[in-house]
Amino acid sequence: xxxxIPETTARRAGERRVTSVRDAPLERGGQASRNTRTRxxxxxxxxxxxxxxxxxxxxxxxxxxxxxxxxxxxxxYFLSKEEIFATLQxxxxxxxxxxxxxxxxxxxxxxxxxxxxxxYEFSKAQPEYFALLFVxxxxxxxxxxxxxxxxxxTATLRRWQRCADAGVFPAGTSDASGLFWAAVxxxxxxxxxxxxxxxxxxxxxxxxxxxxxxxxxxxxxLPPDAFGRPLA
Numbered sequence: 066x067x068x069x070i071p072e073t074t075a076r077r078a079g080e081r082r083v084t085s086v087r088d089a090p091l092e093r094g095g096q097a098s099r100n101t102r103t104r105x106x107x108x109x110x111x112x113x114x115x116x117x118x119x120x121x122x123x124x125x126x127x128x129x130x131x132x133x134x135x136x137x138x139x140x141x142y143f144l145s146k147e148e149i150f151a152t153l154q155x156x157x158x159x160x161x162x163x164x165x166x167x168x169x170x171x172x173x174x175x176x177x178x179x180x181x182x183x184x185y186e187f188s189k190a191q192p193e194y195f196a197l198l199f200v201x202x203x204x205x206x207x208x209x210x211x212x213x214x215x216x217x218x219t220a221t222l223r224r225w226q227r228c229a230d231a232g233v234f235p236a237g238t239s240d241a242s243g244l245f246w247a248a249v250x251x252x253x254x255x256x257x258x259x260x261x262x263x264x265x266x267x268x269x270x271x272x273x274x275x276x277x278x279x280x281x282x283x284x285x286x287l288p289p290d291a292f293g294r295p296l297a
Contacts, residue, residue: 248274
């Protein structure tokens with residue numbers, strides 16, 4: 066069963082925004098390079114091979130063979146393996162942003178908490194994209210200046226500010242959002258790499274970790290510059 070490509074993506078700065086892999090423009094290689102159905106098949110095959118074998122084992126030749134292409138034919142659509150995976154990362158970031166940034170809640174704390182819960186849920190629902198973006202050191206570096214990432218971080222800070230404006234969190238503690246990310250990212254990665262007991266309840270770890278972080282910040286237990294000081 067092919068791994069589905071999500072129905073949103075965006076091209077790099079200066080190119081038009083697109084709404085699906087099929088819409089992604091290609092500016093080289095003549096008519097063959099504009100066969101967007103083939104482009105989608107290449108991306109799907111690459112992600113499937115990545116899920117089965119890891120980044121290092123995926124090759125342009127292997128992708129071509131899976132699709133029944135000659136090896137040179139795939140270069141009509143992507144210049145390199147790195148370009149294929151950069152495109153997949155871009156798709157993953159847009160899917161992550163859609164998942165994380167759900168409708169805002171009247172309760173500012175619940176609204177902020179949902180960002181981190183949704184991030185963890187993304188790691189479970191889209192494990193290949195999660196690994197490609199945040200776990201696999203062999204994969205290309207994620208572009209944190211990407212539009213989807215900036216949109217996600219800006220929205221998270223805005224929701225944090227809502228908590229401060231409501232008097233729920235002390236002012237000047239926005240840097241403590243790292244505590245929340247650690248509460249969800251740690252269990253998400255450990256669940257992905259399967260280094261813990263099969264009976265480990267990562268879902269519970271996430272919920273308890275977020276609850277403790279929220280309670281500690283509300284109680285003023287975290288100094289405003291807690292993440293600005295180096296460890297002794």
